[in-house]
Amino acid sequence: MLKLRNVTKKFGELTAVNNLSFEVSQGQVFGIAGPNGAGKSTLYNLISGLYSFEGSILFNNKDISGLQPHKIAKLGISRTFQIPQTFPSLTIEKSIGVGNYFGSRDGFEPSYVDRIIDFVNLTDKRKKLTGQLNLLDKKMLMIGAALATKPAILMLDEPMAGSNAKEIKSLMELIKRINQDMGITIIIIEHFMKVLTELTERLLIIETGTEICCGDPVEVTSDPRVIECYLGDSHD
Amino acid sequence: MLTEIIDVIISGMINGSVYALMAVGLTLIYGVSKAFNFAYGSFYSMGGYLAFLVFGFAFLHNYLIVFCLAAPILFFFGYIIEKLLVAPLRKRDDWEVKVMMITLGMALFLDNSFQVVFGARMKSLPSILEGSFEAGEFILSYQDVVIFILSISGILTFRWFLNNTRTGMSVRAVAQNPAGAQIVGIPKEFVFSATFAISTVMVGMGGILLAQKYFVTPDGGWDILVKSWVITAFGGMGSIKGSLYAAFIVGMLEAFVGWQFGMTWTLIALFAVLLTTLVIRPQGLMGKRG
Numbered sequence: 001m002l003k004l005r006n007v008t009k010k011f012g013e014l015t016a017v018n019n020l021s022f023e024v025s026q027g028q029v030f031g032i033a034g035p036n037g038a039g040k041s042t043l044y045n046l047i048s049g050l051y052s053f054e055g056s057i058l059f060n061n062k063d064i065s066g067l068q069p070h071k072i073a074k075l076g077i078s079r080t081f082q083i084p085q086t087f088p089s090l091t092i093e094k095s096i097g098v099g100n101y102f103g104s105r106d107g108f109e110p111s112y113v114d115r116i117i118d119f120v121n122l123t124d125k126r127k128k129l130t131g132q133l134n135l136l137d138k139k140m141l142m143i144g145a146a147l148a149t150k151p152a153i154l155m156l157d158e159p160m161a162g163s164n165a166k167e168i169k170s171l172m173e174l175i176k177r178i179n180q181d182m183g184i185t186i187i188i189i190e191h192f193m194k195v196l197t198e199l200t201e202r203l204l205i206i207e208t209g210t211e212i213c214c215g216d217p218v219e220v221t222s223d224p225r226v227i228e229c230y231l232g233d234s235h236d
Numbered sequence: 237m238l239t240e241i242i243d244v245i246i247s248g249m250i251n252g253s254v255y256a257l258m259a260v261g262l263t264l265i266y267g268v269s270k271a272f273n274f275a276y277g278s279f280y281s282m283g284g285y286l287a288f289l290v291f292g293f294a295f296l297h298n299y300l301i302v303f304c305l306a307a308p309i310l311f312f313f314g315y316i317i318e319k320l321l322v323a324p325l326r327k328r329d330d331w332e333v334k335v336m337m338i339t340l341g342m343a344l345f346l347d348n349s350f351q352v353v354f355g356a357r358m359k360s361l362p363s364i365l366e367g368s369f370e371a372g373e374f375i376l377s378y379q380d381v382v383i384f385i386l387s388i389s390g391i392l393t394f395r396w397f398l399n400n401t402r403t404g405m406s407v408r409a410v411a412q413n414p415a416g417a418q419i420v421g422i423p424k425e426f427v428f429s430a431t432f433a434i435s436t437v438m439v440g441m442g443g444i445l446l447a448q449k450y451f452v453t454p455d456g457g458w459d460i461l462v463k464s465w466v467i468t469a470f471g472g473m474g475s476i477k478g479s480l481y482a483a484f485i486v487g488m489l490e491a492f493v494g495w496q497f498g499m500t501w502t503l504i505a506l507f508a509v510l511l512t513t514l515v516i517r518p519q520g521l522m523g524k525r526g
Contacts, residue, residue: 049418068418068425069418069424070418070421070422070423073418073419073420073421078420079419081416085415085416086413086416087408087409087412087416087417089408089412090408094405098405098406098409098417098422099420099421101405102406102420102421102422103420103421145420146420148420149420149421
């Protein structure tokens with residue numbers, strides 16, 4: 001469904017993503033992890049068209065390299081950010097409506113917007129301005145706005161960051177429902193290993209923009225190279 | 237004395253309404269794309285000269301025709317300028333400074349072109365509506381009333397556009413969060429070009445309205461550019477509501493200072509108020525702390 005081939009991104013002398021290639025299949029939950037500064041969010045910026053890069057990215061066998069972000073969104077790739085990106089002076093329903101209005105190939109569907117608001121548990125607050133929401137609601141809203149574009153792939157950037165145990169549990173439930181009930185392929189960047197091993201089918205570990213290993217999450221997290229670069233040195 | 241004060245208030249309100257129309261346009265560009273447009277004053281002069289050209293044809297001697305012709309021309313001109321000169325610079329480092337320089341160059345090019353084409357002498361436009369309302373010593377020209385109504389209508393139309401149209405919604409979204417807007421499918425580059433074009437229409441319309449009172453000259457836009465920037469900074473960079481308040485305050489201040497001390501003092505008074513405001517409240521009246 002999504003194929004990256006020899007993708008490289010340099011900022012001057014710094015190579016943020018180095019010759020990275022991987023594939024994500026339809027319906028999969030694909031995890032990406034790595035230490036801070038590994039190039040995970042940069043990778044999302046490349047896939048979503050915010051940065052130019054070397055190499056190619058194919059979505060459903062169509063080369064999307066060099067396409068503008070709004071065109072990539074319209075093709076069916078949506079994402080969230082580490083820090084919730086919302087429209088502070090718009091209400092929840094308008095913010096999610098914007099996603100459906102501009103991002104969906106089917107045009108604006110009020111009933112779909114209502115469904116998404118309900119799906120992300122924001123029905124009671126739908127008239128609230130997004131600038132007044134707490135962190136969890138902002139995250140839910142950002143996921144809702146992304147879902148409103150009717151994506152085939154949803155890329156989540158550290159959705160659990162700053163959340164407590166209860167919030168992590170509800171976010172994990174939501175991600176499972178997005179994948180299973182809506183049939184949307186998920187790519188998730190996360191630091192919580194429990195989340196990654198529980199949610200994902202494949203896990204990619206990168207460090208300084210380079211692939212360390214990719215495969216079954218349980219096997220990957222027990223790989224000595226991963227433990228060394230990401231989880232720290234072992235005691236023995 | 238009372239009649240004079242009422243005259244001054246009305247004059248301040250009328251100038252304030254046109255300044256509001258123009259400053260909102262400048263605020264719109266800054267709020268959405270963070271670009272400083274130094275050619276803004278020249279677009280004001282362009283509005284006046286377009287009206288002057290249209291009035292050159294006897295059969296087009298009507299302000300409705302002037303507005304209907306000038307608006308699309310100004311929009312198209314602004315859109316093309318943004319696409320050809322400003323948009324390519326955004327992809328480069330330090331694009332903000334480069335945009336300032338290129339729009340400054342554009343302003344000088346336009347002003348000198350006006351001088352070559354129309355000559356250095358002032359051009360006047362006919363009054364939009366002749367006659368006046370008189371009550372004792374108090375006189376209110378119909379022209380001023382129409383200018384006020386048209387300016388306020390322009391601002392209300394703009395407000396309606398922002399709140400009720402698809403493009404308006406995309407403008408608000410990009411202004412608040414460009415990255416977030418793009419990833420939900422909003423074409424940011426189109427929004428930048430459209431806002432530049434809309435602001436060109438707004439300041440050009442202001443040029444047509446004020447040209448009836450203050451004539452059209454090749455370099456007459458610089459005064460407007462300075463005032464629009466004062467209003468934009470005073471109201472709070474990027475805050476449309478702040479610009480509206482600031483425009484009326486500036487209009488009033490100008491009218492009172494001009495009445496009490498003479499017109500040469502008005503710009504000095506404006507800058508004194510701006511500097512004092514920025515010392516006390518650096519983000520302006522309604523701007524956000526950045």
